[in-house]
Amino acid sequence: MTIQSFFPPQRTLMGPGPSDVSPRVLSALARPTIGHLDPCFIGMMDEIKELLQYAFQTKNNFTMAVSAPGSAGMETCFVNLLTVNDTVVVCVNGVFGLRMIENVNRIGAKLVVVEGEWGRAVQPSALEAALQANPQANFVAFVHAETSTGALSDAKALCAIAKQYDCLTIVDAVTSLGGVELRVDEWQIDAVYSGSQKCLSCVPGLSPVSFSDKAVAVIQNRSTAVQSWFLDQTLVMGYWSGAGKRSYHHTAPVNSLYALHESLVILQNEGLENSWARHKAMHDKLSVGLRDLGLDFIVPESERLPQLNAVTIPQGVDDVKVRQFLLNEYNLEIGAGLGAFAGKAWRIGLMGYAARNENVVLCLAALKEALKPERQ
Ligand SMILES: *Cc1c(COP(=O)(O)O)cnc(C)c1O
Numbered sequence: 001m002t003i004q005s006f007f008p009p010q011r012t013l014m015g016p017g018p019s020d021v022s023p024r025v026l027s028a029l030a031r032p033t034i035g036h037l038d039p040c041f042i043g044m045m046d047e048i049k050e051l052l053q054y055a056f057q058t059k060n061n062f063t064m065a066v067s068a069p070g071s072a073g074m075e076t077c078f079v080n081l082l083t084v085n086d087t088v089v090v091c092v093n094g095v096f097g098l099r100m101i102e103n104v105n106r107i108g109a110k111l112v113v114v115e116g117e118w119g120r121a122v123q124p125s126a127l128e129a130a131l132q133a134n135p136q137a138n139f140v141a142f143v144h145a146e147t148s149t150g151a152l153s154d155a156k157a158l159c160a161i162a163k164q165y166d167c168l169t170i171v172d173a174v175t176s177l178g179g180v181e182l183r184v185d186e187w188q189i190d191a192v193y194s195g196s197q198k199c200l201s202c203v204p205g206l207s208p209v210s211f212s213d214k215a216v217a218v219i220q221n222r223s224t225a226v227q228s229w230f231l232d233q234t235l236v237m238g239y240w241s242g243a244g245k246r247s248y249h250h251t252a253p254v255n256s257l258y259a260l261h262e263s264l265v266i267l268q269n270e271g272l273e274n275s276w277a278r279h280k281a282m283h284d285k286l287s288v289g290l291r292d293l294g295l296d297f298i299v300p301e302s303e304r305l306p307q308l309n310a311v312t313i314p315q316g317v318d319d320v321k322v323r324q325f326l327l328n329e330y331n332l333e334i335g336a337g338l339g340a341f342a343g344k345a346w347r348i349g350l351m352g353y354a355a356r357n358e359n360v361v362l363c364l365a366a367l368k369e370a371l372k373p374e375r376q
Pocket of ligand 1: 017069071072074143145146147148174175205
């Protein structure tokens with residue numbers, strides 16, 4: 001049998017990512033591939049850097065996209081900054097905080113965990129207590145937008161505390177970038193990473209990262225080599241520096257970078273504040289409808305992520321049956337619960353291009369039908 005070309009179904013993606021990709025981004029992806037050292041390509045890379053600086057609200061010279069998904073952005077920050085001599089305070093309130101711990105343990109750095117409740121923001125007072133009890137700590141890491149639970153932590157407050165104790169800050173902004181307020185320079189974030197497939201609505205597989213000058217100095221002054229060759233940023237700084245010293249490190253994912261460029265142009269055209277406001281407006285609209293359907297949010301209102309709405313699955317409702325109904329009958333994907341919330345929650349994403357009136361209306365209508373007693 002000859003295998004034919006693959007044509008995926010047209011879905012509406014309202015899960016925890018990937019989110020709906022804008023048609024503009026998809027068409028950028030189909031433009032002709034050129035060499036990754038072609039002068040035209042390098043010019044586009046310089047623009048990506050500038051657009052990312054805007055998206056992150058930073059002047060950091062070292063702002064670029066790692067050629068791999070958000071998880072690689074996380075690992076890039078941890079493996080480049082940390083050695084066995086460091087002590088890291090990791091705040092955990094969901095699955096992605098646990099992954100930070102995994103990174104720290106593999107590096108062999110000393111770990112202090114601030115245990116937070118799942119479905120709640122990280123408590124600034126808990127971080128402060130941990131820093132008081134561990135004066136040797138020199139890094140603080142936390143997840144700004146915990147996609148596994150839908151909780152938004154106060155990154156500004158957490159970084160301010162970290163700075164009082166002379167710590168460098170590592171922040172997971174995979175789901176927050178473009179969806180909620182994030183100000184890397186003003187909030188004194190030293191290392192931040194994100195992902196292309198959440199509120200940027202680009203294809204998966206790229207991880208924007210940015211390092212402060214202090215973080216870059218730490219990386220440059222390491223006495224041991226970074227354990228990962230591919231993620232060792234001292235080897236790629238030259239490529240992204242714009243200093244004319246572009247040399248081969250790995251083949252850049254050329255077309256994916258066209259897509260990232262387009263998604264960042266879209267964000268710039270809309271305006272960052274407008275994008276944050278749109279996510280909030282769509283969240284408010286969805287919230288009213290979910291309440292009418294009798295669905296309760298897991299996270300208290302003041303700590304909710306607009307772009308990731310985690311709701312409790314009502315008693316007697318079949319999780320898998322509902323999600324299959326939405327997918328099969330409405331081509332609509334919502335997210336299942338993750339970690340401690342597996343089987344107990346749905347995660348409804350309103351990320352980037354998916355944060356639109358049409359999607360809110362579709363999701364509410366489809367859920368209403370799926371939840372009819374006769375379907376259960
Ligand atoms: C999705 C996500 C990641 C991982 O990104 P991938 O692109 O799936 O590797 C990390 N942190 C958070 C908070 C996320 O939502």
